[in-house]
Amino acid sequence: MEKVMEILRQMSGWVDPLVKSSGITLSLSVLSVIIGILGGTFIALGRISKNKLINKVCGGYIFLFRGTPLLMQLFFIYYALPLAIPAMTLNNRFVAALIAFSVNSAAYQAEIIRAAIQSIDHGQAEAARSLGLTPNQTMFLVIIPQAIKRMIPPIGNEFIMVLKDTSLVSTIALVDLMKRTSQIQSSQATALVYLPSAVIYLIFTGVFTWLFNRLEHHHARYE
Amino acid sequence: MKRIIALTVVLALMLALFAACGGTADKKEEDGTASAGALKIGMEIGYPPMEYVDADGVTPIGFDVDVAYELGRHLNREVELVDTAWDAIFTSLDSNRYDAIISSVSITPERQEKYIITKAYIANKLVLITAADSQVTKPEELAGLRVATQTETTADIMMNELIDGGLALGDYFVYDKIIQCFDELKLGRVDAVMVDSVVAAYYLGEDSERYKTAWENDEGEPLGIALKKGNDDLAAQIEMALDEMYADGTMKTLAEKHFGRDVTEGVR
Structure with missing residues (x-):
């Protein structure tokens, strides 16, 4: 019993540095998923577009960023780009990471959004057109509002993936939750620190899972 | 007919997979006995x-x-x-x-x-590597500058002691690999790298005009x-x-x- 108390006391000392470092984990995942949704929407529309050039460019984007490892993209933006094109030097680590995560997430989310849009029954578009709506009005007032409900679960999934992928940023010397955990592990010579760290990750994913469920219910009110 | 072909292909693939797995397992066993005392x-x-x-x-x-x-x-x-x-x-x-x-x-x-x-x-000893035109002559003069080390090395431990002792660095970065510290120095994102002299010699050999050893620890390591x-x-x-x-x-x-x-x- 005393041993358990001792371990708990030790763990409580780690909570503060762990929570502080999770700021990077959280801000990076929230921001890059939001930017990813915005970028992904445009790329998805490009993929649906009848313009061959736009269609090919957007398809190429998805092929490129979904087809290479995120870690490689992060290294490329942070280490290789400044050597290849000095004008594109990004010295702010957080910004470099944010760009890498955003462009990567946009590729995945473009496919989520495209699938959601194309899953809406054709009858909806036909009905809108017969009421005299322009193609743009049809897309933004009829199709997308209905598609949103269908994209929420996969986007929630994507968010949780990104949240965990943020542990890659330690490779460019950003100290996130995972990096702080392993720093504590090696300085205190105990692997027990993984326990409170895992709990923090679970709290984050738990809160966001709940939030996405709420969002889904909110958007389901028309059905 | 199509189904039969598909089935054959699947079976052949599975057999190949088994054979491959069996092969590696055998090999491992051999290694295990051959190098039991490795x-x-x-x-x-x-x-x-x-x-x-x-x-x-x-x-x-x-x-x-x-x-x-x-x-x-x-x-x-x-x-x-x-x-x-x-x-x-x-x-x-x-x-x-x-x-x-x-x-x-x-x-x-x-x-x-x-x-x-x-x-x-x-x-071996710790050394501080900077650009050739740097004014720094010892770690205490690093105030306001950006420093990089490899995580959990003696260089990292020493920098942390200096920081705890009140040295206000401009920024302090720890990397998983020492190569990344030198990449950062070359890209101008850090001003100094603290590292083992045995390794510094290797990197400076490649770029001896642009970088220098600004300080050496008197205490050997x-x-x-x-x-x-x-x-x-x-x-x-x-x-x-x-x-x-x-x-x-x-x-x-x-x-x-x-x-x-x-x-x-x-x-x-």
Whole structure:
């Protein structure tokens, strides 16, 4: 019993540095998923577009960023780009990471959004057109509002993936939750620190899972 | 008909997979018996010129690698190198992933308390590397500047002590790999890198006009081989083999091969 108390006391000392470092984990995942949704929407529309050039460019984007490892993209933006094109030097680590995560997430989310849009029954578009709506009005007032409900679960999934992928940023010397955990592990010579760290990750994913469920219910009110 | 073809293809693939798996399993078993007495050496292969991979991307080379193999020859045992991330290298020794660490381990009182560390096998000290035109002459003058080290190295520990002692750096970055610190110095994202002299010599050799050694620690930080507490027999054997390697000139030859001079002279 005393041993358990001792371990708990030790763990409580780690909570503060762990929570502080999770700021990077959280801000990076929230921001890059939001930017990813915005970028992904445009790329998805490009993929649906009848313009061959736009269609090919957007398809190429998805092929490129979904087809290479995120870690490689992060290294490329942070280490290789400044050597290849000095004008594109990004010295702010957080910004470099944010760009890498955003462009990567946009590729995945473009496919989520495209699938959601194309899953809406054709009858909806036909009905809108017969009421005299322009193609743009049809897309933004009829199709997308209905598609949103269908994209929420996969986007929630994507968010949780990104949240965990943020542990890659330690490779460019950003100290996130995972990096702080392993720093504590090696300085205190105990692997027990993984326990409170895992709990923090679970709290984050738990809160966001709940939030996405709420969002889904909110958007389901028309059905 | 189509279905039969598909089924055959699937079956053939599965058979091939089984054969492949069986093959590797057999091989492992063979290895297990052949190298039951293999000496497992842990190292972070990514620290030139001490331990790194050759241009082919797989063959480990470097001073420590040669020392490990020579040690195996003197002990009459096969040597198996186990590549490990530096920040987990001591934890993996604790959990018996390998018998000893030969990976530029600086001999420090803290490490001697927790592990068996052999007598030094090569001289080394911490140095501060800056751009050639830098005004810095010692670590205390780094206030306001950006400094990089590799995580959990003695350089990292020393910088942390300086920071705790009130040194206000402009920024302090720790990387998983030492190569990244030098990349950052080249890109101008950091002003100084604190690192082992054995490694600095290697990088400065490539770019000696643009960078310089701004400061050297007076206190040497020679490198030793780390073993788990309680593994005294093997430690004694290794010490003896190292003594032999000094006596017969092996260490001198290896040092001259990798550093162009005998950096092992007088350390034992």
